[in-house]
Amino acid sequence: MILRMSSLFLRTLREDPADAEVPSHKLLVRAGYIRRTAPGMYTWLPLGLRVLRNVEKIVREEMDAIGAQELVFPALLPREPYEATGRWTEYGPNLFRLKDRKGADMLLGPTHEEMFTLAVKDLYSSYKDLPLSIYQIQNKYRDEARPRAGVLRGREFVMKDSYSFDVDQAGLQASYDLHRKAYIRIFDRLGFDYVIVQAMSGAMGGSASEEFLAVAENGEDTFVRSPGGYAANVEAVVVPQSPPVDASAVPAAEVVDTPDTPTIDTLVETLNAKHPRTDGRQWTAADTLKNVLVTLVHPDGTREPLAIGVPGDRAIDEKRLGAQVEPAEVVAFDDAEFAKNPALARGYIGPGALGKDSESGIRYLLDPRVAEGSAWVTGANKTGFHVINLVHGRDFTADGTIQAAEVHDGDEAPDGSGPLQSARGIEMGHIFQLGQKYAEALDLKVLDQNGKLVTVTMGSYGVGVTRAVAAIAEGNHDELGLIWPREITPADVHLVATGKETEVFAKAAELATELESRGLTVLYDDREKVSPGVKFKDAELLGIPTIAVVGKGLADGTIEVKDRRSGDRTDVAVTEVVDKLVEVVRG
Amino acid sequence: MILRMSSLFLRTLREDPADAEVPSHKLLVRAGYIRRTAPGMYTWLPLGLRVLRNVEKIVREEMDAIGAQELVFPALLPREPYEATGRWTEYGPNLFRLKDRKGADMLLGPTHEEMFTLAVKDLYSSYKDLPLSIYQIQNKYRDEARPRAGVLRGREFVMKDSYSFDVDQAGLQASYDLHRKAYIRIFDRLGFDYVIVQAMSGAMGGSASEEFLAVAENGEDTFVRSPGGYAANVEAVVVPQSPPVDASAVPAAEVVDTPDTPTIDTLVETLNAKHPRTDGRQWTAADTLKNVLVTLVHPDGTREPLAIGVPGDRAIDEKRLGAQVEPAEVVAFDDAEFAKNPALARGYIGPGALGKDSESGIRYLLDPRVAEGSAWVTGANKTGFHVINLVHGRDFTADGTIQAAEVHDGDEAPDGSGPLQSARGIEMGHIFQLGQKYAEALDLKVLDQNGKLVTVTMGSYGVGVTRAVAAIAEGNHDELGLIWPREITPADVHLVATGKETEVFAKAAELATELESRGLTVLYDDREKVSPGVKFKDAELLGIPTIAVVGKGLADGTIEVKDRRSGDRTDVAVTEVVDKLVEVVRG
Incomplete structure (x- = not known):
């Protein structure tokens, strides 16, 4: 595929948007990947949508690889199931509520536990049907009090949410472990520096719970870790009860x-x-x-x-x-x-x-x-x-x-693995053993091997998909612009034609076509009246990992190939440049 | 890919759902493709989602082929742009309206004219930027008074909506013609019996307007056509003004x-x-x-x-x-x-x-x-x-x-091409020349070649994606179940293992793997304690176009290959069956 800058629906900006605080927000807007529509609501422009789809693809592949099955629920939902679990009320002002033309209460789904539970209740009735893992990749809605940082915390956002269904705790543990491994593969592929931390289960109930945090200065979450390998979201740190001490020598109060x-x-x-x-x-x-x-x-x-x-x-x-x-x-x-x-x-x-x-x-x-x-x-x-x-x-x-006191750097880790050190992160994924909260509230039971009805045990697993784009940007940029990891990039090669010579444009167009025929996606800067300086600035800003410049070198039979991350430049012979670029892209 | 019936999140039903009136609704629910969540709201189960994605893929490919660029707007939108165009009010009770936690009015987008217009205004400013066609494939919302017929008329549904932007009418005509050709390719690939009719432009304003209707008994739209090639939605029939007649001989009233x-x-x-x-x-x-x-x-x-x-x-x-x-x-x-x-x-x-x-x-x-x-x-x-x-x-x-009188079968077509005959159809696509209504309301202007500001001229083009699935089902079924067109089917081959012999299951599993390695998607009925009769009934109901049965014939070295649509059966040698199936699927 060839994306031509001359016709691409894109405008890069030289100035940071006024409302942007963090680098990912500034750069995604400046590079024309996203545009703000309303507070916490963003439009995904063509290049941004390509990045988003790449993230979705990785998530989908890894979910499918563990046998999870994709489906999709409505985003607009009836009140009743959420009333049955208490969440209609518990969600408070974070829930978008509305009435339909007949006055029926509805909501925009913040998460879909109720719908997943009811779907399994609807279709399944026996232990033989389990284990089951099902997931969706879908718009979610939360009316955040303070939407911030672009798509890092939006009010409409894409999540992958999956749920596992098992007859017992051993089954849940197995499903949980499968998801944990899949999440490790997902976050490895997304190119994050991430840490897996113990977590609270939040409003959703449940017990064993871990978060995948992208390590980032601008993260909203604080976590602590010890040299010995303990890592926990600061909310989840459980300070042990200090043992009793002898008070016999203490004078009277x-x-x-x-x-x-x-x-x-x-x-x-x-x-x-x-x-x-x-x-x-x-x-x-x-x-x-x-x-x-x-x-x-x-x-x-x-x-x-x-x-x-x-x-x-x-x-x-x-x-x-x-x-x-x-x-x-x-x-x-x-x-x-x-x-x-x-x-x-x-x-x-x-x-x-x-x-x-x-x-x-x-x-x-x-x-x-x-x-x-x-x-x-x-x-x-x-x-x-x-x-x-x-x-x-x-x-x-x-x-x-109550576990409510501050955790200080230097505090001993709860497991005795050394002094804690705090850092900040972005919550990218959350896996936890939900247990029977929703199955009980919505009466999801199956017949076990002895013909007895047993309540199903659930696991819950989420990945913030739109947020991942921001987190990747947060971790992959420099002062000039974005630098996309190979699997995420909206194009494989950014091909820049510079100067005014028709030979340059003719050769560049030829190369773009050749690269396309080799299966690569080429962002081709074919703009005719734009200076090389502007084109280079745009290339740095857009962050395609490999930049090929067709320009002055052409007279000597060379094309400059630049690695966006390292800044390394190599002059490659025109005759070899397609093979070279394919090699670079394919790794 | 192999989808195993033993673990697929699917339950087929022998009875029609009580609320279903039309065949597509009955069959899509019975075959486990969709489930009703609330009135006019449906969950897409794994097989249904595969069908939906296939439709999306065709639409996307044909849009990309004409150079349209994909982006995606939020589904939840602010009131202001819709207020500016008058649609906040005009849409009446069909619009889902809500307030956010700060009391701001919002809506769930029924169509996105306003957002497209503002996006172009935001990014573009010159005639050199045009023509432009941009599109999205996205959830839309309409609070229908009478949601009906499953996903044929739902309250949450997927649409592809595109808009073209040109400096003048000639440009619009060219963009319109491009879209028209793309739509013909889309509907040809979707396997519809369809007709292109002249249409009204509806609440969206505009002039030249055509609809793509799937011809269907259960369609909500009535259209008329003549032997000479005239075709129009009944609303769009313009009866010519009868010429004056001489009244001199008429006595006094x-x-x-x-x-x-x-x-x-x-x-x-x-x-x-x-x-x-x-x-x-x-x-x-x-x-x-x-x-x-x-x-x-x-x-x-x-x-x-x-x-x-x-x-x-x-x-x-x-x-x-x-x-x-x-x-x-x-x-x-x-x-x-x-x-x-x-x-x-x-x-x-x-x-x-x-x-x-x-x-x-x-x-x-x-x-x-x-x-x-x-x-x-x-x-x-x-x-x-x-x-x-x-x-x-x-x-x-x-x-x-006023054009408000009934059109009768036998009425002469407005263009004199013969007597009109009426039939019913499902509106699958709508293309029309929107003109400057939105560009004027939202002040979308660009500089023309002479440096003068001119209002942009827009075209609007929609395809009902979820509705297409229902319309395809409506036109592709028999009394036993669904029959998917090749490009839409959720699997290429439905492989059924019958009987209890382990050799049968071993051979079937081997074939499934071989077919997968040849790039086919196999729905493999590997259920062990299910009778052949039930498996065959499910296969007819699910509607995969090619069914291969591994059973009794295996002793003689043959596999039965059945064409779901014609009912033709052929015994194929085990050694040749993979090649044969690949040939059938690839056409």
């Missing part, structure tokens, strides 16, 4: 006056000044127990206060907390809430005022670092006063623990 | 008493009994002028009465009338409307009470058969009375003409 110390810093300073430790150490933030109040807003709109106790040297991580309380949303504990709870002395709140059995009745959860028997400085529930030597289990208890 | 004659039949009977003609002929319905009142409801909700005068031997054709008054809808002229217009004597309404300049002020349009100078019997605007010898132009006038 004592209320001390700490005027004007609503913050940990002021508290530590005041303590060291007015109430120095007896063991010669200084008080530090790590000795204090900070009690943070938040309000949970549940999907049905009800509000619930929640108190979290964490060592004073750590803040609450909003994403970690959010992941723990999903589908509830976390909002500030505001003045109105304080007014309802007069027992809470703002800035001086201690465990005594918290917990289900306390006067406030506010649920109180502790960071797992707060060991049984450990002693703390914490609020005395009286403005200007704190209590020291307050021992967990002796002087106070809580309603449970 | 005369009011006659015609009690109890509110219908044409009773009127004719009474006239012949009480007021016989003086020329010896009998009065017939064709001598009468029937004045029909309707109410137009405009998109903005305003109501407008309309009177139509037609010869009494013809009824108003609702579709023809509807097409003339679009985007207004036609509803009955009800009691309330009569109450507002006391001058109208129900059942005896004559031209004198109608017209913009009459007391009622109701717009009055005549069938073009009502020639200047022709004399009519019509209502005298007085209950129980009619007027005879009322001459058009002498005794009454109207506000214009």
Whole structure:
């Protein structure tokens, strides 16, 4: 195939679009691959669509290779199945909802668990029908509060979503492992620097869960990894419960006056000044127990206060907390809430005022670092006063623990494999063992070998297809433009004809035809009144991995072949250039 | 590729689905190609999706062959461009509208004229950039009042829509002709019996317009054709204005008493009994002028009465009338409307009470058969009375003409090419010269050769892709099931292993692998505990054009090869069967 620049529906831009923050967004727009239609909505122009289709092809090939079968559900869906699983409500404002002309509630599918489950229920009834893996590559919709970074987080986007169906956990594990291997092949082929991390399962329920993250500075996800091989999405890090310590030598708890110390810093300073430790150490933030109040807003709109106790040297991580309380949303504990709870002395709140059995009745959860028997400085529930030597289990208890404190670089990995280091990534794939949540809600059962009805066990596996294009761009560019990996590139060779000589254009046209006949896709810059400089700039920007320039060298019988990534240039004899380019492209 | 029936996500049904009326719907559901998800919404199961992709592939290849470039717009769109062209309102209840989380109005695209126009405006600015043809293959949405016949008229469906952009009418004509040729190739390859008819341009505006109709008993569209080659959608038939006739010999108009004659039949009977003609002929319905009142409801909700005068031997054709008054809808002229217009004597309404300049002020349009100078019997605007010898132009006038009367079999074709005969069809494609409607509304201009801004001229070209699958099924089935055309079939060969012998299954598996290695897609019925009868029934139902049966004949070294369409069976030597099948498939 030959794509001619003279007629290609494409305009490259020299300036970054005003709304673009990250390189992939800037470059995909500037190079004419995508155009913004509305917030979070993009049009895929011809070259962009070719890239998107290449990604889809890789995903499809690897899904087919593990025996998964492709089908496609509608994107516009009826409310009922989503009502049955609770997701109609749980999805909150992220769901695009509408009514049809008869007033029936409908939605634009954010994910299709319900439809996959119902399809299997519709067609299958026996363990003999399983295992089954089915998938689709399709438009998905999420009404993101902050669509950003072009197609990295859009409101309409393409996903590959597959589901596996098995009679038991052993079957699910096998299906999961198959998908995991397929995903490794997919992401290897897509040309990502990626990492597989332990993940939370999110609003979709389930247990074992891993994410494939493209490592990228501009990623929205933070993950941590250790030298020993531990890797987890920061939301999924499970800090182990600190073992009990002996509190027998800890003196009785004592209320001390700490005027004007609503913050940990002021508290530590005041303590060291007015109430120095007896063991010669200084008080530090790590000795204090900070009690943070938040309000949970549940999907049905009800509000619930929640108190979290964490060592004073750590803040609450909003994403970690959010992941723990999903589908509830976390909002500030505001003045109105304080007014309802007069027992809470703002800035001086201690465990005594918290917990289900306390006067406030506010649920109180502790960071797992707060060991049984450990002693703390914490609020005395009286403005200007704190209590020291307050021992967990002796002087106070809580309603449970929560994984909500920040993870710090240098923290030991939960599996003891060394210190954690954080980095940022883009979630490209997610595989997880969904279990029976949807099968139970929608009554998907099959007869087992003994003729008994058993609930089917499901796995869920997603790849962000449009997002992959952005993530590949994010990881494959330089200051001049994009650099597509070989399997993704919209054309194999960018053939540039420079100058005004008709021989140049005649030779270039001939080469384009020869390359096409060898099965290559050629982006041929045949524009007549465009300067070589502009053509070269466009070639760098567009990012086809191999650039061949027909120009001055032609007089000496050579064509310049340039590798876009390395910048290496070679003059190749005209007579050999087609073979050479085929060789370069085919690897 | 080998698709194994033992694991294929498929269940065939022996009974027709309760909601299916037409063969394609019944068979596509029974054969497990599609499943209904909600009214007018269908899931494409693996075999169905393969068929759909084959149709898409043909459409894409033929579009690419004429240099059209593929891109893809979002399906979920902002209101503003549709507001600018008036379609936000004009589309009425057929448009799925919704609000996003910020309250912005959005819609699910029914067609994308606005987006195509804006994309070209965004990228192009000069006549040198044109001509341009761009297209997409994408989900479209229309909230049909009566979704019917499975995927023949769904609410979510796949369309290929392309648009051409030219600087002038000559360019548009060239683009139109290119598309017309591409469409002929597409519909030839799809295996339709189709006809190209003159068409109305519908709500989309424009002038020259042709439809590609699949000839089908169950089609929703009526078209007419003549022996001389005229063919038109019935809405598009333009009856020529009858030339003036000499009225000098017609006596003066005369009011006659015609009690109890509110219908044409009773009127004719009474006239012949009480007021016989003086020329010896009998009065017939064709001598009468029937004045029909309707109410137009405009998109903005305003109501407008309309009177139509037609010869009494013809009824108003609702579709023809509807097409003339679009985007207004036609509803009955009800009691309330009569109450507002006391001058109208129900059942005896004559031209004198109608017209913009009459007391009622109701717009009055005549069938073009009502020639200047022709004399009519019509209502005298007085209950129980009619007027005879009322001459058009002498005794009454109207506000214009309208193409709203029924077209009858035997009517002369407008181009004089012989008597018209009607038939039914399914609209599969529509090409038309849209002109400047959208370019004007959205201000799409380019600089011409003289540096002057000119408005771009557009053509619009659509193919119903999901509908094509149904239309192909509608035209390619028998009482046993589907019969796919070679280019559309989800598999090349349906290989059936019958009996219980392991040799049979071993040989069948070997053949499947050999056929796959020769590039064929094999649907292999490898089910072990399923009777030959059930397998044969499934094979007939699924409709793969070539069926190979590995069974009893194997002992004699033969495989039965059956042509699904003709029913012809041949025993082929095992050693030759692969070559034979490749030959049959490759044609």
